[in-house]
Amino acid sequence: MIKIEGIAAFVAVVESGSVSEAARRLRMSKSVVSERLADLEKTLGGMLLHRTTRKLTLTQDGTAFMERALRIVHEIEEAAADMAERRGTLAGPLRIAAPVTFGRMHLGPALYPFLARHPEIALTLDIDDRRVDASSEGYDAIIRHGPIADSRLVAWKLSRSRRLLTASPAYLDRHGTPATLSDLDDHRGLFYTNRGIADWRFQTPTGAIVVRAKLAMGINNGDMLRDAAIAGLGIALLPSFIAGPAIREGRLVEIDVGYRPEAESVYMAHPQGRNPSAKLRAIADHLKKAFGDPPYWDPAG
Known part of the structure; x- marks a missing residue:
């Protein structure tokens, strides 16, 4: 029988690009992640990853399995979160990427009181100025400033900007x-x-x-x-x-x-085709109110 833990380890390794980074994300040792990955391959009867000293790459079987594995992990996380939300609790994992300066100056101070009120949300916030691919890198949402160029994203405007x-x-x-x-x-x-x-x-x-x-x-x-x-x-x-x-x-x-x-905006965007969770919507609503209209940081405001 295929174990969910093995599927989750496989998805984390592929998304992060290494066993060590997957172990950090899952908060477990590298040996445990490797064991779960090996058990999954044994159960499936085939190799999912090519392993070298420099990198991991998907095999043909791994590529085919990854698409469904992503859906399985996402559905389980959302099912657990949905049960919590039915009890009136925002809970479960959430992964968001945001730019460095905006994250430090404004996003963090706005998020901290929200997370304090909802301690069952397990937020991973990746602060990086590079343009991440929300769909392929496993993010629930990204926060950006500027024009929206990726048609695969559904954007929610958080604040006017200039x-x-x-x-x-x-x-x-x-x-x-x-x-x-x-x-x-x-x-x-x-x-x-x-x-x-x-x-x-x-x-x-x-x-x-x-x-x-x-x-x-x-x-x-x-x-x-x-x-x-x-x-x-x-x-x-x-x-x-x-x-x-x-x-x-x-x-x-x-x-x-x-x-x-040219006019721009601060926005949160999630991959097209995914049903955004209640906790993601709640964070977006909270950030809109925290930033204000016009935003509190605008010198003209």
């Missing part, structure tokens, strides 16, 4: 304050590399215009991008949730070039 063109007072004293989009061509730009150097997009009556300032520095972290702007290294296009406090404190100045950057 990006602000900012620089330090010292930088503007040295280089002058740009007043038009064309003025930006002569300025030093600080760019968030996860979105590329063509990231400065402004909405005009004739459509979107991309502005490319001179590259002074590219950074893949929002905190460091803000700090580089505060240090006077150049102009940065920052989300208001990062720039807001620095603008209110006078360490950064918002620059008006006649047009606003």
Whole structure:
């Protein structure tokens, strides 16, 4: 008979890419995960994974089994959570990915009181600026800032957002304050590399215009991008949730070039085709209220 524990171990190994990472996620030893995986393969009568010293890859049988194994694990987790929710309790595992700076500055402080009120939710929060694949990497949802490009995701808007063109007072004293989009061509730009150097997009009556300032520095972290702007290294296009406090404190100045950057939002998205759980909906509703409308971090608000 196939044991559910073996299926769960197999899914965790495939999603995480290694036995050691699967063991960390499941909170058990590597030897136990390996034993459960071996027992599953013995019961099924075939190899599910190719094992080398460097990586694990699915066999043809493993690829076929993985699709159903995912459904089985997800259905069991949801069934257990549904029973708890019928008793008026939000419970069960939940895995969410979110960007580093937003997670540290706003998501964490908003989530902590919610989780304290619902101690039976087992939340795994992965903080990473890379664009994760919610469907293939086993996330219940992702939280992101910006446009929604993946058509396989169903998005819930958590908050309005906008990006602000900012620089330090010292930088503007040295280089002058740009007043038009064309003025930006002569300025030093600080760019968030996860979105590329063509990231400065402004909405005009004739459509979107991309502005490319001179590259002074590219950074893949929002905190460091803000700090580089505060240090006077150049102009940065920052989300208001990062720039807001620095603008209110006078360490950064918002620059008006006649047009606003393209509108964006903070959103939670879950894979299409999955029925989102009550606990995921409850977290989304809580975050909407916690962030406010307009959001509390917006300097204009």
